[in-house]
């Protein structure tokens with residue numbers, strides 16, 4: 232039934248409008264700019280919702296999915312009262328829940344994994360960075376832990392992995408939350424330091440272009 236509904240033209244857009252989202256949001260804008268048939272990575276995958284979107288919209292030749300799917304308790308994420316991201320503070324079965332989410336993502340991409348179009352890397356971004364050569368990626372999307380130290384580290388570790396003319400992009404820019412807009416601070420500092428880097432921001436999405 233759900234599958235049949237998905238095939239009705241315009242229904243997806245109508246649902247998004249009903250939910251108060253613009254028909255094409257900032258992520259669509261960003262993914263529209265990423266090269267079709269590219270080699271890319273998403274850092275911070277969780278349930279794979281955004282990864283599906285990347286597959287559908289960008290149609291990459293190869294998508295690497297990087298996430299430890301590890302349950303964490305505060306104060307790891309410095310949560311403010313009454314708020315904690317969906318991927319921590321899940322209670323005593325937290326790791327079982329994260330294991331199940333990892334398995335669900337594996338299932339979601341089973342066809343693409345078999346076809347060699349998706350590779351999953353279960354680990355923190357700094358642990359798996361050695362899996363990739365310098366200049367390997369056309370673009371990378373950062374959407375893991377939006378704290379300053381994590382974004383700064385990912386920009387520094389993964390920027391060399393992107394080819395000249397490629398992009399390192401991500402979410403959580405100019406966004407207030409338990410992370411106190413630390414993503415913007417890390418991105419702005421990184422762009423200010425790098426020669427010839429250009430930054431484009433659309434709502435909370437950022438795109439840093441590496442010069443040719």
Ligand SMILES: C[S@@+](CC[C@H](N)C(=O)[O-])C[C@H]1O[C@@H](n2cnc3c(N)ncnc32)[C@H](O)[C@@H]1O
Pocket residue numbers: 274275276277278279280281282297298299300301318354355356357374375376381
């Ligand atoms: C906001 S969720 C990702 C949501 C996903 N991008 C989407 O929009 O569907 C954040 C994820 O980042 C992961 N994560 C946290 N720190 C990480 C790190 N250093 N490297 C890779 N993944 C990390 C968490 O396990 C969690 O699954």
